[in-house]
Amino acid sequence: MTAVAARPVPPRRFAAGRDALSIAGRNLIALRRVPRLLVFSTVQPLVFVLLFRYVFAGVGQMALPAGQHYVDYLMPGVFVQVAVFGAMNTAVGLATDCQTGLLERFRSLPMARSAVLAGRTLADLARNVFVVALMAGIGFLVGFRTHLGAVAFLAGMGLVLLFGFAMSWIFAAVALAVGDPETAQAASFPVMAPLVFASSAFIPVGTMPGWLQGFARHQPVSVTASAVRALILGGPTATYVWQALAWFAVIVAVFAPLGAWRYRHLQGP
Amino acid sequence: MRDAAIEVDGLTKRFGALLAVDRVSFEVAPGTVFGLLGPNGAGKTTCIRILTTILRPDGGTARILGLDVVGDARAVRHHIGLAGQYAAVDPNLTGRENLELMGRLAQLRPRDYRPRAEELLAGFELTGAAGRPVRQYSGGMRRRLDVAAALVARPPVLFLDEPTTGLDPRSRNELWALIRRLVAEGTTVLLTTQYLEEADRLTDRIAVIDHGRVIVDDTAAALKARLGTTVIELTVDEAEAQRCEAVLAATVGPCVEREGATLRLRSGDGPQLLIAALHALDGAGVAVSGLAVREPSLDDVFLHLTGGAPAVMAGAAG
Numbered sequence: 181m182t183a184v185a186a187r188p189v190p191p192r193r194f195a196a197g198r199d200a201l202s203i204a205g206r207n208l209i210a211l212r213r214v215p216r217l218l219v220f221s222t223v224q225p226l227v228f229v230l231l232f233r234y235v236f237a238g239v240g241q242m243a244l245p246a247g248q249h250y251v252d253y254l255m256p257g258v259f260v261q262v263a264v265f266g267a268m269n270t271a272v273g274l275a276t277d278c279q280t281g282l283l284e285r286f287r288s289l290p291m292a293r294s295a296v297l298a299g300r301t302l303a304d305l306a307r308n309v310f311v312v313a314l315m316a317g318i319g320f321l322v323g324f325r326t327h328l329g330a331v332a333f334l335a336g337m338g339l340v341l342l343f344g345f346a347m348s349w350i351f352a353a354v355a356l357a358v359g360d361p362e363t364a365q366a367a368s369f370p371v372m373a374p375l376v377f378a379s380s381a382f383i384p385v386g387t388m389p390g391w392l393q394g395f396a397r398h399q400p401v402s403v404t405a406s407a408v409r410a411l412i413l414g415g416p417t418a419t420y421v422w423q424a425l426a427w428f429a430v431i432v433a434v435f436a437p438l439g440a441w442r443y444r445h446l447q448g449p
Numbered sequence: 450m451r452d453a454a455i456e457v458d459g460l461t462k463r464f465g466a467l468l469a470v471d472r473v474s475f476e477v478a479p480g481t482v483f484g485l486l487g488p489n490g491a492g493k494t495t496c497i498r499i500l501t502t503i504l505r506p507d508g509g510t511a512r513i514l515g516l517d518v519v520g521d522a523r524a525v526r527h528h529i530g531l532a533g534q535y536a537a538v539d540p541n542l543t544g545r546e547n548l549e550l551m552g553r554l555a556q557l558r559p560r561d562y563r564p565r566a567e568e569l570l571a572g573f574e575l576t577g578a579a580g581r582p583v584r585q586y587s588g589g590m591r592r593r594l595d596v597a598a599a600l601v602a603r604p605p606v607l608f609l610d611e612p613t614t615g616l617d618p619r620s621r622n623e624l625w626a627l628i629r630r631l632v633a634e635g636t637t638v639l640l641t642t643q644y645l646e647e648a649d650r651l652t653d654r655i656a657v658i659d660h661g662r663v664i665v666d667d668t669a670a671a672l673k674a675r676l677g678t679t680v681i682e683l684t685v686d687e688a689e690a691q692r693c694e695a696v697l698a699a700t701v702g703p704c705v706e707r708e709g710a711t712l713r714l715r716s717g718d719g720p721q722l723l724i725a726a727l728h729a730l731d732g733a734g735v736a737v738s739g740l741a742v743r744e745p746s747l748d749d750v751f752l753h754l755t756g757g758a759p760a761v762m763a764g765a766a767g
Contacts (some may be wrong), residue, residue, distance in 0.1 A: 186514040187605075189527045192556055202553045210541035213582055281537035285598070288501040290526035292553040447464065448505070 189290070196292035203286075203299025207273065208306060217234030222267060222311055224317060225262045232258070233322050235413055245382045248413075252327075255319040256408040257337065260401055261345030264376050266308045268368045272349035274300050275364035278356065283446065297439050301348040308344040309422045312337060336411035339424060343404045345426040349379050349435040356442035375401045400427040452639035454479040454606055455500065461511030462495050462661075469495040471558065471661035472509065477654070482632055484652035484669075485641040486750070492661035494534065495643035497610050500639070501531045513606055527556075530599035531612025533641070537595070540584040544575050544594050547583060548601055550762045555602035562601060569597040570629075591622045596624065600631075607631065609640040613647060625651055633641055643748055649673060657750060664754055676745045676753055677704070679719030684739030693735050700729035706752070715745065715753075 240250040326333045355364045407420035427431040462470040470492045477483040485493045498504040502522040511518045516525045540549045570579045573593040613621040648655045656666040665750025685693050688709040691748035692708045706713040716722040
């Protein structure tokens with residue numbers, strides 16, 4: 181009888197980080213190979229910019245204090261909305277991998293357990309850099325102006341990207357809970373819609389009915405939009421920024437372990 | 450030193466009310482091919498998913514090269530390769546990128562996985578398509594890449610879940626040759642199949658599995674000896690079938706089964722039996738309206754071993 185023995189398994193340093201980057205790279209290649217994934221995720225916010233800038237601007241302007249331009253109010257909201265919609269891609273992409281059986285293979289490999297989720301959210305972060313930059317360019321074309329200079333503006337964009345990253349973890353957990361892309365998309369909408377629309381992203385909260393204002397004022401989209409507005413347009417900054425960062429921390433602290441737990445206990449494709 | 454490359458003892462897995470794997474036990478000697486043979490939904494894939502650390506069992510133990518699939522899952526993953534119906538390749542990556550990704554995730558170094566990827570692409574006749582995204586591949590090419598992906602890290606134990614399902618005969622023969630080559634080099638292979646022919650051609654030992662249970666575990670040769678190598682089916686007039694069965698039982702022996710107007714005979718010596726049977730029926734004045742001579746199929750295995758059709762054909766969930 182042949183002698184069989186398990187080979188010693190050499191420990192490798194930074195394996196978790198390396199595996200996450202391998203997966204992130206693989207996800208970004210998909211964006212390059214299937215450009216329509218990126219095109220459609222930029223068309224949709226573009227339509228929003230044009231709609232709100234030109235169709236609803238008159239109404240929006242009425243809700244604002246004199247001297248403030250609606251387009252300046254609108255664009256930070258659009259950036260935040262783009263980040264939330266972008267996170268839905270996390271759900272669809274991850275659920276697709278789940279359905280095709282790619283996750284099965286990954287789970288049989290000696291790779292870090294965290295890598296599939298971390299790689300997916302990192303890739304979507306990179307993708308959001310592109311989409312948010314594009315939206316900023318379009319914003320400048322339709323009349324949006326920053327008031328506090330480039331550094332504050334970039335800090336605001338950084339906040340938007342961090343928010344998108346946090347949201348990715350919510351949608352990653354949703355995707356692993358449902359397991360197929362169609363359901364993941366359908367399940368994401370009811371999470372996403374109240375966050376984006378019952379918020380200060382497009383319209384000041386003061387215009388909403390009283391019972392909604394409490395939620396609308398303190399939920400993460402509004403807090404982030406307010407923080408970004410404060411960084412770009414001026415106003416009390418520190419409170420909003422800290423609140424936003426606290427939201428991100430809470431979201432990741434809850435949904436990253438939840439997603440990781442779902443990943444470890446997936447029952448099948 | 451250990452005796453078995455794969456040791457499975459009392460393995461059990463439930464999905465809600467369904468007992469998918471029911472106290473399954475078997476051993477696979479190193480450097481051999483073990484076949485799990487059964488219909489859809491028999492529990493073959495669930496066994497493989499437990500052995501490849503994807504699923505946790507609810508009971509029993511399984512060891513790969515002495516490593517426990519639950520307790521030593523991480524170490525197990527360094528020693529196994531998985532290909533088959535539920536393991537997939539990334540459609541957006543090229544063939545080469547897929548293999549290199551597998552190498553990276555198997556913790557190999559670029560200087561190891563790059564030449565290995567090229568070697569496998571050449572070996573599976575995919576070099577020409579290596580730079581094309583997999584979504585443009587044909588089903589056969591995709592399946593070959595899938596098997597290649599399982600081999601990047603040169604795993605000593607290989608799991609193939611219905612590896613030839615959907616392959617054309619030429620690709621299937623090539624895959625069989627490849628599996629034999631790997632085994633000759635010392636790899637231990639566990640494969641699942643729905644085809645008795647495949648299990649017979651490739652495996653040293655076969656476990657027939659049905660409703661999550663192993664109903665027989667034997668060498669391919671012994672199983673074949675039980676079943677005979679040839680199945681002869683004779684179709685006669687419905688009204689005469691019973692009389693024919695008696696005639697055949699009296700002349701060629703007890704190896705006769707009747708199903709409606711069809712009489713089924715099995716034997717290790719087909720030609721001889723066929724002559725004897727036709728002779729006997731002709732002598733009894735029976736007109737034979739249909740004749741088929743074939744190798745035993747999975748259905749025959751089940752008819753013989755359980756006296757019933759496989760679960761899926763009896764209408765159970767697949």
